[in-house]
Structure formats: C-alpha cells, structure tokens
Amino acid sequence: MRFVGVILFLIYIVVPLAIRFSATVQRHLIFLPFLRYPYDIDLTKPADLGIEGAVSLRIPTESKMELGAWYIPPKTLASKKFEDFPLDSGHPVFVYLHGNSGSRANGHRIELYKLLQELDYHIITFDYRGYADSSPVPITEDTVVTDSHNVIRFVEEKKGGPSLFIWGHSLGTGVGSRVAAEMCQASRCPKGLILESPFNNLRDEIRFHPFTYIYRYMPFFEYFFLDGMPSGGMSFTSDTHIADIMSPVMILHAEDDAVVPFHLGKKLFESASQSKHFRSSELLKFVGFESKHQYGHKFICRAPQLSQLVKDFVNLAIIEPAVKSV
Numbered sequence: 001m002r003f004v005g006v007i008l009f010l011i012y013i014v015v016p017l018a019i020r021f022s023a024t025v026q027r028h029l030i031f032l033p034f035l036r037y038p039y040d041i042d043l044t045k046p047a048d049l050g051i052e053g054a055v056s057l058r059i060p061t062e063s064k065m066e067l068g069a070w071y072i073p074p075k076t077l078a079s080k081k082f083e084d085f086p087l088d089s090g091h092p093v094f095v096y097l098h099g100n101s102g103s104r105a106n107g108h109r110i111e112l113y114k115l116l117q118e119l120d121y122h123i124i125t126f127d128y129r130g131y132a133d134s135s136p137v138p139i140t141e142d143t144v145v146t147d148s149h150n151v152i153r154f155v156e157e158k159k160g161g162p163s164l165f166i167w168g169h170s171l172g173t174g175v176g177s178r179v180a181a182e183m184c185q186a187s188r189c190p191k192g193l194i195l196e197s198p199f200n201n202l203r204d205e206i207r208f209h210p211f212t213y214i215y216r217y218m219p220f221f222e223y224f225f226l227d228g229m230p231s232g233g234m235s236f237t238s239d240t241h242i243a244d245i246m247s248p249v250m251i252l253h254a255e256d257d258a259v260v261p262f263h264l265g266k267k268l269f270e271s272a273s274q275s276k277h278f279r280s281s282e283l284l285k286f287v288g289f290e291s292k293h294q295y296g297h298k299f300i301c302r303a304p305q306l307s308q309l310v311k312d313f314v315n316l317a318i319i320e321p322a323v324k325s326v
Contacts, residue, residue: 087160
C-alpha cells in the first residue's frame with residue numbers, strides 16, 4: 001500500500017506541480033528533444049537513407065549557432081552535379097518543419113521527402129536547436145520560430161524565395177503558422193502553407209492529448225496544466241496567427257489521429273474560414289482522411305491521393321498570388 005501511495009503522490013501531486021512551476025519540465029514535455037531516434041544513422045549522409053542526391057549542410061543562425069539540415073533536389077536534378085544549391089531553378093521549394101520528437105531522419109518524414117522529390121520539388125529539412133545534430137541549447141516557441149526564419153532566410157539568399165512553400169507537421173504546424181503569419185506581416189508571404197495533423201492552439205492540444213486523460217477532469221486542471229505554458233514561452237496559437245496569413249493554406253488530417261485529435265484540425269480550419277482573407281476565397285482547403293485507412297498521426301504520407309493533392313495545391317498557389325488584405 002505504501003508503494004501505491006507513493007506512485008499516486010508522484011502522479012497526482014508532483015507531476016502537476018512540476019508542470020505548473022518548472023519551465024524546464026514544460027519545455028521537455030512539449031518538445032521531447034531527448035527522444036533522439038533513430039539512433040543508428042549518420043545524419044551527414046542522407047543519401048545512404050535512399051534519398052537520391054540528398055546532401056547534408058549546416059545553416060548558421062544569428063546567434064552563432066548551427067542547424068543540422070539536408071538539401072534534397074528535385075527528381076530531374078538529383079543526378080546532376082552542382083557547386084551551389086540550385087534553388088533558383090524554378091522548381092517549388094519546400095521547407096519542412098517537423099514535429100516534437102525524433103529528427104529529420106524519422107521514417108515517415110523520409111517517406112514524405114521522397115514523395116515531394118518525385119513531384120520534382122526542392123526540399124530543405126532541418127532540426128531545431130536542441131534536436132539531433134543542431135546546437136544543443138534550451139528550446140522555446142520563440143527559438144524554433146527563429147530557427148525556421150533562419151532556414152527560410154537561407155532559401156531566400158539562394159534565390160528560392162519566390163517559389164517557397166512551408167510544410168508543417170504536428171507541432172511544426174504551430175511553428176509554420178506563426179512563421180507564415182510573420183512573413184506575411186513583413187510583406188514576404190510564402191507561396192503556400194500545408195499543415196499536416198495540426199492543432200488550433202497548444203492549450204486545446206494539451207487538454208485533449210492522451211497524456212492528460214487522467215488529469216483533465218480534476219479540479220484545477222487548467223491552472224496546473226494549461227495556465228503556466230505561456231509563462232514558459234509556449235502558446236502556439238495557430239488559430240490566431242492564421243488570420244494574418246494571406247497565402248493559400250491546405251490542412252490535412254486523419255480521423256484516427258490519436259495524438260492531435262481530428263476535431264482540433266477542424267477547429268483550426270473554422271478559425272481560418274472566419275478570416276477576411278479566406279471568407280470568400282477558394283485558397284483554403286481541408287482534406288480529411290477516413291479512419292479505415294489507419295494513417296493516424298504520422299502516415300498521411302502514404303495516402304495514394306496525396307501526390308495529386310499537393311500538385312494541385314502547388315499549381316493553384318503558383319497561379320494565384322497571395323490574397324490581398326482588404
């Protein structure tokens with residue numbers, strides 16, 4: 001009985017207090033940088049993972065840190081030799097913002113890179129600071145957003161800005177929404193934004209995440225698990241940021257997503273639909289995937305129709321300019 005009492009004390013007293021009052025605990029639960037799988041690969045050799053023509057690079061940041069990254073060329077350029085990254089070739093350029101665990105080398109991410117490469121797009125994928133082979137420093141919402149801006153600045157310096165698309169997955173959708181909004185505020189809208197398995201804001205995501213199931217009906221749940229996140233540097237309010245995005249947006253979500261519930265992706269879509277930029281526009285799209293396909297949180301990349309969905313979205317975004325603010 002004493003052992004059971006200790007376990008209950010840890011679960012129902014220590015854990016809520018740690019989450020409420022420790023920014024370090026909050027950051028590690030949200031970002032999970034300690035989950036460094038896969039373990040047995042050399043991140044400097046992406047071609048060994050079957051990604052044709054992929055090369056490793058280091059992208060510097062303003063604070064003199066470095067981000068580990070890969071450049072993956074379009075299919076038609078993959079076998080060619082080049083001295084610099086040919087991002088000005090006219091092919092669309094995708095910057096990929098991954099979720100909160102693992103690295104740019106996770107299997108489902110590699111599956112998506114290969115799909116985008118087959119569509120003849122450039123891909124830049126990277127790890128935020130604190131992840132994989134990037135500089136090992138503390139992480140907050142501001143740091144991952146800053147890192148993403150640094151990578152986009154690298155693309156712009158290589159003259160790939162006019163063809164830039166952002167693809168965010170899971171937590172990366174919170175990053176991507178804020179980055180795209182800030183770019184639009186600076187009159188540098190990306191050509192388009194794809195949000196895969198997104199939540200509307202971090203507060204709701206924590207409320208409905210499986211981890212909090214045993215806590216969410218407790219008194220003071222919001223105080224211990226939700227209210228302290230902004231003071232720890234984390235809000236990820238995509239439903240607010242999306243109002244400032246004037247680029248085409250496509251949301252992808254599987255009904256059987258157990259990590260980010262499907263209804264949160266729908267809530268984000270509904271928030272975007274209220275924006276003056278999209279209320280009467282066809283440049284906002286939600287694509288749901290039925291539970292019978294079992295794509296869950298990570299494997300929309302295996303949907304047979306995904307290639308055509310992305311191709312149609314890219315073609316529309318290239319033809320149509322960013323929505324004008326009214």
